[in-house]
Amino acid sequence: MTYVAQTPEQIRGLIAKAKRRDVAFVALGVVALGIGFATFVALFVDMLIDGWARLSPEFFAQFPSRRAGQAGILSAWVGTTLVMIVTAAVAVPLGVAAGIYLEEYAPKHWVTDLIEINITNLAGVPSIVYGLLALGLFVYAFGLGQSIRTAGLTLALLILPVVIVATREAIRAIPGVIREGAYAVGATKWQTVRDHIVPYSMPGILTGVIIGMSRAIGETAPIITIGALTFIAFLPPAPVTGDFPFLSFEWLKAPFTVMPIQMFNWTSRPDEAFHANAAAAGTILVFMTLTMNALAIWLRYRLRKHIKW
Amino acid sequence: MRAVQAVLAVLASALCAAASAQGALVKIDGSSTVYPVTEAVAEDFQKAERNAIRVTVGISGTGGGFKKLCRGEIDISGASRPILKPEMADCAKAGIDYYELPVAFDALTVVVNPKNSFLDKGVSVEQLKKLWEPGAQGKVTRWNQVDPSWPDAPIKLFGAGADSGTFDYFTEAIVGKAKSSRGDYTASEDDNVLVQGVQRDVNAIGYFGFAYYAENQGKLKAVPIVEKAGKPAVKPSMETVLNGSYQPLARPIFIYVNAKSLERAEVRKFVEYYMTHGAKLAKEVKYVPLPDKAYALNREHLAKGKKGTVFGGVPEVGVRIEDLLAREAKL
Numbered sequence: 001m002t003y004v005a006q007t008p009e010q011i012r013g014l015i016a017k018a019k020r021r022d023v024a025f026v027a028l029g030v031v032a033l034g035i036g037f038a039t040f041v042a043l044f045v046d047m048l049i050d051g052w053a054r055l056s057p058e059f060f061a062q063f064p065s066r067r068a069g070q071a072g073i074l075s076a077w078v079g080t081t082l083v084m085i086v087t088a089a090v091a092v093p094l095g096v097a098a099g100i101y102l103e104e105y106a107p108k109h110w111v112t113d114l115i116e117i118n119i120t121n122l123a124g125v126p127s128i129v130y131g132l133l134a135l136g137l138f139v140y141a142f143g144l145g146q147s148i149r150t151a152g153l154t155l156a157l158l159i160l161p162v163v164i165v166a167t168r169e170a171i172r173a174i175p176g177v178i179r180e181g182a183y184a185v186g187a188t189k190w191q192t193v194r195d196h197i198v199p200y201s202m203p204g205i206l207t208g209v210i211i212g213m214s215r216a217i218g219e220t221a222p223i224i225t226i227g228a229l230t231f232i233a234f235l236p237p238a239p240v241t242g243d244f245p246f247l248s249f250e251w252l253k254a255p256f257t258v259m260p261i262q263m264f265n266w267t268s269r270p271d272e273a274f275h276a277n278a279a280a281a282g283t284i285l286v287f288m289t290l291t292m293n294a295l296a297i298w299l300r301y302r303l304r305k306h307i308k309w
Numbered sequence: 310m311r312a313v314q315a316v317l318a319v320l321a322s323a324l325c326a327a328a329s330a331q332g333a334l335v336k337i338d339g340s341s342t343v344y345p346v347t348e349a350v351a352e353d354f355q356k357a358e359r360n361a362i363r364v365t366v367g368i369s370g371t372g373g374g375f376k377k378l379c380r381g382e383i384d385i386s387g388a389s390r391p392i393l394k395p396e397m398a399d400c401a402k403a404g405i406d407y408y409e410l411p412v413a414f415d416a417l418t419v420v421v422n423p424k425n426s427f428l429d430k431g432v433s434v435e436q437l438k439k440l441w442e443p444g445a446q447g448k449v450t451r452w453n454q455v456d457p458s459w460p461d462a463p464i465k466l467f468g469a470g471a472d473s474g475t476f477d478y479f480t481e482a483i484v485g486k487a488k489s490s491r492g493d494y495t496a497s498e499d500d501n502v503l504v505q506g507v508q509r510d511v512n513a514i515g516y517f518g519f520a521y522y523a524e525n526q527g528k529l530k531a532v533p534i535v536e537k538a539g540k541p542a543v544k545p546s547m548e549t550v551l552n553g554s555y556q557p558l559a560r561p562i563f564i565y566v567n568a569k570s571l572e573r574a575e576v577r578k579f580v581e582y583y584m585t586h587g588a589k590l591a592k593e594v595k596y597v598p599l600p601d602k603a604y605a606l607n608r609e610h611l612a613k614g615k616k617g618t619v620f621g622g623v624p625e626v627g628v629r630i631e632d633l634l635a636r637e638a639k640l
Binding site: 270272 | 336341344345347348349351352355360363364365366367368369499500501518520521523524525590593594595
């Protein structure tokens with residue numbers, strides 16, 4: 001490109017043009033954000049209005065029923081909460097450990113590359129495929145039954161790639177000098193990982209966990225495939241018992257249902273009163289997701305306060 | 310510290326109380342068409358037993374339910390059609406015997422927009438066949454092509470999705486062959502979508518289960534059906550389905566009970582409760598109950614150990630419930 005001598009007017013013109021483009025991009029960005037945000041608000045407000053009348057303490061404390069006015073989400077929200085606990089307990093340690101290994105320990109050659117590509121691709125596999133895998137593996141081969149633990153494990157598999165990828169991204173964002181500094185004072189690899197890499201990458205990892213869990217909480221297809229129920233009017237056994245050792249894990253083996261299944265069942269009912277129930281359940285599900293995210297964001301904020309570099 | 314211990318003790322005992330409510334379990338799965346009736350029975354039964362017996366109901370479809378039944382995973386399976394030959398073979402291979410108990414009627418209802426008046430006198434099965442047969446695809450698109458006395462207006466068709474039992478039965482009853490239908494219509498597994506579609510379009514016609522019509526009577530009009538030339542046009546209702554005059558779109562729906570499960574007290578109790586209170590509860594969820602005699606016959610079959618199916622693994626259209634129950638069953 002050749003530069004020609006320009007008059008001050010021409011230069012001012014160029015600057016004005018560049019500024020107009022700048023404004024245009026801001027406008028485009030605002031519109032893009034607005035569309036996404038307005039869609040969510042419209043959907044959520046519509047659901048809230050439809051379901052508002054049904055939102056009461058009893059709605060949380062009642063089991064499903066053929067009478068719309070008496071039907072509640074007790075078994076569904078308890079089921080969703082327990083399944084999410086299992087999912088997080090399995091996916092977070094496994095995903096973080098795998099991510100750390102791939103980023104810090106794994107030798108850099110084609111096998112590692114192949115594994116990396118596959119993990120990234122796994123994040124895009126349709127959830128029903130995980131459901132079918134879990135039905136064959138967990139339900140029949142391992143004999144775990146159509147239970148909370150099977151559902152938790154299935155969803156953990158589903159979000160594992162997301163957690164692994166997020167962990168790796170977070171680790172990569174840590175400056176190399178941190179590692180070098182640790183090695184320079186004689187720390188082993190494990191000491192470096194434990195005292196520096198994991199704490200510093202935690203905020204990023206939590207973001208990945210939020211995305212994964214938010215996906216898992218709304219899943220219906222794999223949960224139906226492994227045999228979640230639609231009508232269940234009792235709760236899993238309590239985790240605390242009166243006898244030694246006071247803790248019971250029987251609830252892991254219990255049959256269950258989850259919020260999206262309950263919602264889906266209600267939307268397909270002929271009686272319109274059930275559609276209000278579905279809207280109310282949807283509102284609760286959104287709040288459950290937001291609560292989960294708020295918890296993670298708060299944790300991330302607390303952890304970030306201690307990172308100084 | 311004492312206070313904390315006291316609170317913990319109360320909490321623990323409350324949790325124990327919840328845990329000790331564990332008891333016998335009846336597992337049910339199967340058709341979404343049978344689900345509303347079974348759910349109502351399960352709800353009331355569990356209350357009547359004060360939660361000493363727990364009941365779970367899943368929805369995995371008629372076919373999925375039979376698979377689970379023949380694997381011995383569940384005690385009872387809901388079915389919107391009789392068991393078919395391959396499913397009978399699966400059960401036989403696994404050594405699982407079953408009882409076939411009709412529990413209610415599901416009347417497929419042909420509906421049009423309330424503003425439609427030219428179908429008030431009814432539509433014949435022959436005319437419905439002209440509308441829905443595969444050969445009509447792309448050809449029969451205006452009402453006056455089916456009957457010259459009908460208006461020259463486009464036809465908007467709404468029907469069940471190809472995976473549902475409703476689709477199987479409608480095509481069998483109207484076209485004469487299961488799953489044989491034109492494809493250029495608005496199909497949905499969610500009947501509420503069909504309700505809305507017909508409600509919005511003056512030229513629409515659709516079909517779905519009676520319960521969806523019963524809940525939306527102000528928005529839709531049911532079309533009377535003429536079974537054969539010379540027969541009267543019959544509108545679907547509790548009475549016409551029950552007395553057998555609404556043909557051929559009324560079909561019985563069933564529960565299949567694993568014979569071995571029935572030896573367990575809780576399963577037997579549940580099935581007996583179903584046979585005693587099923588009629589009342591079916592009506593409540595807008596299904597047509599069977600005549601009282603049918604439930605009595607079901608109970609008699611259970612008592613006498615009359616296992617197996619009366620269909621021989623072949624679907625049938627327009628069978629009367631009395632004839633059905635009088636037949637000899639086989640496994």
